[in-house]
Amino acid sequence: MAHQTNGIMEARLSDPRVSQWLMLATYVVGACGYYIGFSTLGSDGAAVAIRPVALLSVGAVGIISMVRHSVFHRSDAVRAGWDLGQRNNFQIEVGFANLAIGLPAVAAVALDWGASVEASLVLAYALYFFQVSVLMLIEWDNVKGRVLPLLLTLMQAGLLGYFALAALSL
Numbered sequence: 500m501a502h503q504t505n506g507i508m509e510a511r512l513s514d515p516r517v518s519q520w521l522m523l524a525t526y527v528v529g530a531c532g533y534y535i536g537f538s539t540l541g542s543d544g545a546a547v548a549i550r551p552v553a554l555l556s557v558g559a560v561g562i563i564s565m566v567r568h569s570v571f572h573r574s575d576a577v578r579a580g581w582d583l584g585q586r587n588n589f590q591i592e593v594g595f596a597n598l599a600i601g602l603p604a605v606a607a608v609a610l611d612w613g614a615s616v617e618a619s620l621v622l623a624y625a626l627y628f629f630q631v632s633v634l635m636l637i638e639w640d641n642v643k644g645r646v647l648p649l650l651l652t653l654m655q656a657g658l659l660g661y662f663a664l665a666a667l668s669l
Contacts, residue, residue, distance in 0.1 A: 532556030561601015568594030
């Protein structure tokens with residue numbers, strides 16, 4: 500019975516629908532952060548606009564991305580077409596990198612560490628996504644059919660960079 504239960508659990512952990520939902524959650528939560536950020540940018544300024552971006556577009560996205568990459572690594576590997584049939588420690592490491600930026604961003608907002616700290620964490624995530632974009636471009640032969648993920652990654656880097664630099668130039 501335990502062997503059958505393990506097989507069912509493994510099938511759930513490698514089901515790409517789980518990581519597809521988590522990926523969708525990152526898009527929705529991240530977009531909410533940008534929407535609130537742009538909504539407050541004009542009236543309240545960049546120091547206030549950086550808060551929802553740091554909390555949602557970096558903090559929540561980073562935490563959800565960690566869950567997708569690390570906890571559901573097989574599901575995410577199948578979704579992305581990277582399934583090696585075994586655990587991929589690099590993918591789990593990427594999840595922890597997302598967490599390493601996401602958790603401090605949540606703490607910076609929750610503990611009111613100030614706009615400069617929040618903007619610095621947002622800028623760190625912008626650089627991370629810019630580097631991901633560069634890697635995607637280097638692997639262009641593997642990305643040709645997947646232009647939308649590249650564009651979304653570039654857009655993420657650009658929006659994060661915009662909010663971070665606006666808040667840091669106060």
